[in-house]
Amino acid sequence: MEEALLVDLYELTMAYSYFRRGMDDPATFAYFVRAPVPNRRFLLFAGLDPLLDHLEALQFTEDDRAYLDSLDLFDSAFLDYLGTLRFTGEVWAVPEGEMVFPGEPLVQVTAPRIQAQVVETYLLNVLNYQTLVASKAARILLAAGEEATVVDFSPRRDHGADAAVHAARASFLAGFHGTSNVLAGKRYGIPVVGTMAHSYVLSFPDELSAFRAFAEDHPRPVLLIDTYDVMKGARNAAAVARELRAVGRELSGVRLDSGDLVSYCRAVRELLDRAGFPEVRIFVSGDLDEHRIREFRARGGAAWGYGVGTRLGVSWDLPALPGVYKLVEDAHGPRMKRSPGKVTLPGRTQVWRREEGGRIQDTIALAEEVLPGRPLLAKAMEGGQRVLPPLDLHRRREEIRTRLFSLPPHLADLDPIDEPGYPVCLSRKLAALVENL
Amino acid sequence: MEEALLVDLYELTMAYSYFRRGMDDPATFAYFVRAPVPNRRFLLFAGLDPLLDHLEALQFTEDDRAYLDSLDLFDSAFLDYLGTLRFTGEVWAVPEGEMVFPGEPLVQVTAPRIQAQVVETYLLNVLNYQTLVASKAARILLAAGEEATVVDFSPRRDHGADAAVHAARASFLAGFHGTSNVLAGKRYGIPVVGTMAHSYVLSFPDELSAFRAFAEDHPRPVLLIDTYDVMKGARNAAAVARELRAVGRELSGVRLDSGDLVSYCRAVRELLDRAGFPEVRIFVSGDLDEHRIREFRARGGAAWGYGVGTRLGVSWDLPALPGVYKLVEDAHGPRMKRSPGKVTLPGRTQVWRREEGGRIQDTIALAEEVLPGRPLLAKAMEGGQRVLPPLDLHRRREEIRTRLFSLPPHLADLDPIDEPGYPVCLSRKLAALVENL
Numbered sequence: 001m002e003e004a005l006l007v008d009l010y011e012l013t014m015a016y017s018y019f020r021r022g023m024d025d026p027a028t029f030a031y032f033v034r035a036p037v038p039n040r041r042f043l044l045f046a047g048l049d050p051l052l053d054h055l056e057a058l059q060f061t062e063d064d065r066a067y068l069d070s071l072d073l074f075d076s077a078f079l080d081y082l083g084t085l086r087f088t089g090e091v092w093a094v095p096e097g098e099m100v101f102p103g104e105p106l107v108q109v110t111a112p113r114i115q116a117q118v119v120e121t122y123l124l125n126v127l128n129y130q131t132l133v134a135s136k137a138a139r140i141l142l143a144a145g146e147e148a149t150v151v152d153f154s155p156r157r158d159h160g161a162d163a164a165v166h167a168a169r170a171s172f173l174a175g176f177h178g179t180s181n182v183l184a185g186k187r188y189g190i191p192v193v194g195t196m197a198h199s200y201v202l203s204f205p206d207e208l209s210a211f212r213a214f215a216e217d218h219p220r221p222v223l224l225i226d227t228y229d230v231m232k233g234a235r236n237a238a239a240v241a242r243e244l245r246a247v248g249r250e251l252s253g254v255r256l257d258s259g260d261l262v263s264y265c266r267a268v269r270e271l272l273d274r275a276g277f278p279e280v281r282i283f284v285s286g287d288l289d290e291h292r293i294r295e296f297r298a299r300g301g302a303a304w305g306y307g308v309g310t311r312l313g314v315s316w317d318l319p320a321l322p323g324v325y326k327l328v329e330d331a332h333g334p335r336m337k338r339s340p341g342k343v344t345l346p347g348r349t350q351v352w353r354r355e356e357g358g359r360i361q362d363t364i365a366l367a368e369e370v371l372p373g374r375p376l377l378a379k380a381m382e383g384g385q386r387v388l389p390p391l392d393l394h395r396r397r398e399e400i401r402t403r404l405f406s407l408p409p410h411l412a413d414l415d416p417i418d419e420p421g422y423p424v425c426l427s428r429k430l431a432a433l434v435e436n437l
Numbered sequence: 438m439e440e441a442l443l444v445d446l447y448e449l450t451m452a453y454s455y456f457r458r459g460m461d462d463p464a465t466f467a468y469f470v471r472a473p474v475p476n477r478r479f480l481l482f483a484g485l486d487p488l489l490d491h492l493e494a495l496q497f498t499e500d501d502r503a504y505l506d507s508l509d510l511f512d513s514a515f516l517d518y519l520g521t522l523r524f525t526g527e528v529w530a531v532p533e534g535e536m537v538f539p540g541e542p543l544v545q546v547t548a549p550r551i552q553a554q555v556v557e558t559y560l561l562n563v564l565n566y567q568t569l570v571a572s573k574a575a576r577i578l579l580a581a582g583e584e585a586t587v588v589d590f591s592p593r594r595d596h597g598a599d600a601a602v603h604a605a606r607a608s609f610l611a612g613f614h615g616t617s618n619v620l621a622g623k624r625y626g627i628p629v630v631g632t633m634a635h636s637y638v639l640s641f642p643d644e645l646s647a648f649r650a651f652a653e654d655h656p657r658p659v660l661l662i663d664t665y666d667v668m669k670g671a672r673n674a675a676a677v678a679r680e681l682r683a684v685g686r687e688l689s690g691v692r693l694d695s696g697d698l699v700s701y702c703r704a705v706r707e708l709l710d711r712a713g714f715p716e717v718r719i720f721v722s723g724d725l726d727e728h729r730i731r732e733f734r735a736r737g738g739a740a741w742g743y744g745v746g747t748r749l750g751v752s753w754d755l756p757a758l759p760g761v762y763k764l765v766e767d768a769h770g771p772r773m774k775r776s777p778g779k780v781t782l783p784g785r786t787q788v789w790r791r792e793e794g795g796r797i798q799d800t801i802a803l804a805e806e807v808l809p810g811r812p813l814l815a816k817a818m819e820g821g822q823r824v825l826p827p828l829d830l831h832r833r834r835e836e837i838r839t840r841l842f843s844l845p846p847h848l849a850d851l852d853p854i855d856e857p858g859y860p861v862c863l864s865r866k867l868a869a870l871v872e873n874l
Binding site for chain 2: 009159197
């Protein structure tokens with residue numbers, strides 16, 4: 001598994017030093033997102049299952065070690081040791097799809113120090129991105145509303161192939177209905193969607209011929225009507241809908257990808273209704289995000305569904321999450337970093353959540369404390385083996401959608417607030433420990 | 438190669454229709470970036486070699502086809518055909534690392550229509566991201582100056598594993614000196630760099646012990662001095678430097694990752710100079726980008742090198758490039774899309790560049806025209822086989838650095854301009870063709 005080498009070199013230079021000194025005592029590292037996170041009232045945690053897959057498979061191949069040897073930084077005893085290294089630690093984590101807040105421990109890894117250290121880069125890479133996209137997707141769903149069908153169109157602008165697969169996964173987890181990404185469909189069983197590009201229409205002598213051909217070749221045709229003139233496109237779509245109905249079939253929908261979507265949607269809807277096709281769906285796309293969808297609806301725009309690409313997959317208004325992974329405890333007790341602006345909480349911790357009438361109150365406590373409410377972190381891995389079953393993505397998605405669409409306004413609102421006021425506090429014992437260190 | 442399935446479903450629904458209709462005539466698609474591109478006075482084109490690798494290896498496996506069969510969208514004749522599909526087309530492209538502008542054709546693919554269509558998603562995914570990062574990296578280098586050592590620290594915030602590898606590649610191509618990403622080092626021979634994290638310092642009873650241990654275990658130690666108190670950290674580093682000198686070794690450098698970098702750098706420099714270590718390098722990191730580096734230097738900050746992570750790898754101020762791939766010609770002649778705001782240039786084209794005294798003037802012309810200057814696009818692939826040798830990344834990087842640091846001010850300047858005024862015009866023949874369509 002070449003991905004073991006997806007490490008920042010310093011993970012290995014530190015590991016080398018620990019190895020030479022026999023400093024392989026158990027250590028605990030915590031993953032959390034630094035506050036504040038601009039433009040987000042909450043986060044949806046995601047990426048745990050892919051992380052656990054990685055930890056289970058972690059192994060430096062002979063090829064990896066030959067490359068490391070070529071760097072002239074490590075001795076052969078260390079390289080031999082790396083060859084035998086497997087992840088044997090314990091992982092506590094919040095379930096994927098849980099609503100969480102900056103400052104809260106989301107994953108805690110306890111393992112021999114070297115193991116716990118070398119998994120840092122991959123852990124951050126996979127958790128930061130999926131949590132970023134799931135959180136963005138949740139906002140887009142809130143803007144589109146519970147009735148709308150919202151799908152991921154992002155692969156062409158995502159940052160690489162696995163970004164595309166992970167964007168599809170994280171947005172589906174948050175409640176999206178599907179993705180255009182066939183690879184993600186195959187890997188995760190996510191429904192795949194897609195119709196035609198402008199190039200299809202341009203490949204025929206005229207738009208009507210293109211629409212006819214597509215409708216003939218596909219069971220549930222959705223026609224892209226803005227290659228030339230939208231209203232002419234809508235008339236051509238209505239013509240094809242009539243032809244289909246004559247043979248006992250129905251046109252599924254039309255898609256609009258440019259121009260003033262509000263007025264076009266209205267005019268196209270009227271045209272289709274008058275032509276006798278009120279059930280033909282209007283699907284819109286084109287640089288959409290939560291703000292544009294909200295504005296579209298506020299201006300009276302009505303669409304059956306939304307295709308959201310670029311601004312979802314790169315989380316346009318917040319393209320990276322300030323998620324970090326910090327040493328919090330080792331054989332010498334709780335540890336705490338005190339760099340200006342980068343303070344961490346010490347020790348192994350738990351988050352206790354109380355929910356009353358839509359209000360959430362989280363308390364971060366020492367791991368051994370028991371507080372009112374429910375604990376968010378559960379044991380996910382022990383001795384390097386999963387103790388949680390793999391995520392049932394489809395079932396979890398349903399739960400998350402239900403919760404998302406019943407959020408109280410102060411969390412569901414899309415506008416930024418000056419003082420985010422995440423509902424997180426520290427237990428008295430944890431606060432006392434912070435004070436003492 | 439499972440990556441053949443990294444397609445938007447519509448590539449396949451269109452391909453299916455073309456297949457059923459025998460519409461597999463040669464077609465040409467062009468990749469270009471839509472104007473304007475905010476915050477960028479130029480782009481550095483990148484990602485071609487990985488694209489050519491993908492095209493050479495393109496193949497839908499049996500497993501892929503079994504999944505596609507399960508979608509109930511395609512008949513078995515098409516699935517059998519997909520099993521035999523290989524890319525046999527011709528590719529013309531601008532060389533990687535070339536400075537280019539929005540609107541210019543950067544890659545043109547001519548192939549049987551189905552092949553040319555199904556490669557769209559991957560092509561966009563790989564070219565958009567690498568061009569994005571190379572262009573951002575160029576700006577960061579311009580801010581840091583030719584003397585500075587600038588390295589990629591982005592893996593933990595990049596959007597997935599191949600984003601991390603591609604970010605390292607694209608930034609190195611643009612002129613960076615190295616990366617923290619060991620996987621990228623292995624794959625592309627990019628120099629890898631890295632020292633220690635705060636967790637290392639926290640793993641020892643005190644900072645001085647940590648510094649001593651690290652210096653003992655590593656040939657060219659760079660010490661992270663801001664875990665507790667920066668000036669105390671600098672004194673500890675000086676102490677270790679003295680101890681090293683006593684045994685004939687030298688401390689390589691110190692790293693600062695937080696706080697007011699300008700004043701800390703100055704104070705640390707003074708302290709090290711006075712202690713007799715003027716050659717110990719100061720390395721800075723922590724949410725840097727071109728604007729912060731420029732401000733750091735403008736305020737008198739002096740550093741030997743910069744570690745740039747998040748804001749490079751996600752191209753913070755422009756997290757996606759509006760790069761598109763459009764049908765421009767087929768058996769029926771030049772094609773042109775006329776959707777509002779999304780017009781394309783018709784036909785196979787070439788870019789002719791004239792450079793005089795630092796001024797660039799590009800003219801987009803029909804492929805068969807010959808204009809003054811040099812043509813930017815060259816044949817990269819013919820009959821599905823490369824006709825260009827694989828990129829010599831190290832040599833190309835040198836050429837690009839040389840050119841980058843001799844850019845005229847109107848291109849080198851980092852500030853956005855209201856009217857970007859990319860130096861691109863159309864040849865008379867191309868303008869006439871646009872007019873006629």
